[in-house]
Amino acid sequence: MNAAKTPAVRAVELEKDYGDAPALHPLDLVIPVGQLVALIGHNGSGKSTFLRMCTGLLTPSGGSVEIVGHAAGSMEARTALSFLGDAPVFYDDLSVWEHLEYVARLHAVDDWEQNAADLLGHLDLYERADDLPIRFSRGLKQKAAIAMAFIRPFDLLLVDEPFVGLDQRGRNALIELVTEHHERGATIVVATHELSFTSRAQRMVILAGGEIVHDGEPDAGVAASHLG
């Protein structure tokens, strides 16, 4: 396999249905390495379903999806992919710091402490490092989840509705992190309703009713016309 030409994401005839209801019609999508993609669409358009199939959390009803050349959910794909979901998930009995240590060490990051401290500082969460995130407000939970997504190495970052609940400083901090990692070569896909983010992306994919209705340069006008 030619690693240089292997895309970060390759979805072929990928589809998903929940019983009678189709969530994603057969979809083909290739995202080259290093691209920053804005995936936009209304609620129920299939954004989260697509991202979750890339992570392996959902099993496709048909077709396939590969992450840097490996089947979604495989060990290699899990090594390469970091997922920041729309609803932060934490253990009831671990502090923010313990969560970061845990995730970092699961990914065999040995010298994680300084980076954890820096990330928490960047997200204004350093003072809460020893608190249980399960008791946080929605916004603070989102910040803790962001720290967990960035504490580990990745080639591909999938982000689902990242701005929900974040204050302006939190939004700026997240955008800085995304930009920095993208500049260093990571592939990043951000699913969002927020049209303002599309101007930062290199590519805009619009989903509607489980189908791609636009795939091209970011264009606020096009996005607005589809999202109404």
Add this chain to the structure above:
Amino acid sequence: MVGLVERSGAARRIRSFVTASPTTAPADVVAELRRTRRKHRTEDVEWFDLAYRVYLVAIVVGSLVWWISGFLGEAPITDAGLTDLRRWAPAAGGLLVALAFALGLRSGARGGPIALEEADVRHLLLAPIPHGVVLRPPTIQRTRSIVAAATGTGAVAGQLLARRLPGTAWSWVASLAAAGALIGIAYCIAAISAHGLRLTELVATGIGAVAIALQVLALQGTLPAGPFDTVGSLAIWPLRVRPIDLAAVVVLVGAFLAALPLTERFSLEALLRRTALVAQLRFAVTMQDLRTVMLLRRQLSLEACREEPWFSLGRSRGPNIWKRSMRCLLRFPARRLIRMVGLSVAAGLAAVAEYRGWGAMFVVAGLATFLVGLEAVEPLAQEIDHPDLTESFPIEPGRLHQRLLLPSALLLALLAVPATLAAFALEPAPSTLLVGLILGIPAFLVGGAGATLNAIGGAPNPSDTQAEGAFLPPEVAGMHLVFRMVRPPLIACLGTLPVLLVARAVDRGDDGIAMAVRGGIAVLLLAGAVFWWVERRVAFFTWWRSTMSEAKQSREQRGIS
């Protein structure tokens, strides 16, 4: 150690990990996390509280065993009974294994047998660690608890049966405990295999049905032996020892060890769905909220109402509330209807066992009618689930609830037919059909009455100071809570007691049918009383609350003066 690392401060200097390197699986990190969390949990345990709970469970289980033992009696079994036992016990015990196997297959097809924390699915199972490393320990732990529960149940059954059977109590306890353990293992093997092999629910149900059918044919004598006979045979070792039965132990333990690697293939989607629902399910069980348990169970098994009703009522003019209730029943999915018929058959078979002298089976029959009732009163339960809508209707809620029950009562009466036919299959006499219907229809109606009480009672609300029982002194409040929980199934069980009366009348040489009519009328009166209560209860509680409120005001005024 997790969480004890010294931190150097918050500098604005984020190191960027861009290129992920494939890592060797840090399984030791998972083990360390589990140790740390276990330590956290142990630190949080209130030992006195735990001891008190163990004490309560011991009291309840002990009382239950003592109560059931009263029905089993102590008279030694007859020679004919012993011959029957030797002949049929292997196939009957095998049928229990087949049932456990079928249930396990269904559980596995729905994502069982384990339920992880959502955080485990999202963080551990998305990390570059082999899934088997993460999933094997909880699977083994789950197997351990299921096997322990099954072993305990077997041991209790052995202790009870030993009073009527030859052989020492310890030999019966040991052999039935071993059989129980194997039943538990069979359940877990089936669940792990169905999940790991990603069997669909249809295929899993089909395989389970074949296993049950083979075992039923063996029980009938059509087949010389069933696939699980050896486990049943192991259960009667105190009567006769067959070393070949030990093969069941070897095969099942071997199959379990062979199935364990299939955890690697468990579906993340199924685990994630199960994770959320099982957490809610546990909470609902803690709250003694049976209705929520039912709803979550339906979600867990993806059991949704039919888009199209079985047949349309069209635009026919008719009583509106009746039609609303009928529309609900007509959208029951096939699997729910099949389950109801299955429970009806089980009630019929238990009633025959009750008639033949196993008096305690009235509880099994009663619980089966109660479970059928819980499904049948769905139109009422839907209304109770949406009190805001009910309050907006220009009709007194009690009257609305009462009218919603009429189609449910009709359905329950029809469900007495499968029970009667099942009883007829075991007792093929014309009088069985007659007595079956005379007793069956009221029994199912009273099963529905118990379910109705459960639905209108809802879950206990500890914060409602106006609730029934809120004014009781603390010494009585606990008993009141237990009574409130037990009352619905207890009423349902009363509906199957007349079978015992008929059996005694026949033993005495009296007219069994006359006794059935008298018993049936008594049970019908009980169902009627509940039906009446559904309408009157709102008025009663309004009166009760105003009386209590007046009494409180009066006490306060006297205190002031």
